[in-house]
Amino acid sequence: MRDNIVESVKNKYDQRSQLGITKYGTTVDNNNLSFTEWVNHLQEELMDATLYLQKLKTENQSESFIIY
16 A cells, blocks of 8 residues: 555655755765754755745635634
8 A cells, every 4th residue: 555645745855856966966965064054054944934834824814714
């Protein structure tokens, strides 16, 4: 039995990996960033995620339910 949701996420990871290889010419595995550089990248990604979340919350305030 296959889980279609899991397969969908795996496909997205594969696509994201190919995009990164094309854009940066390397993989995450072969990228020799320092610990601090990795932490900074993660912090930037998480900051972006909070912006996306706030945008979605703001858009949904006019609907009958609010996401907290």
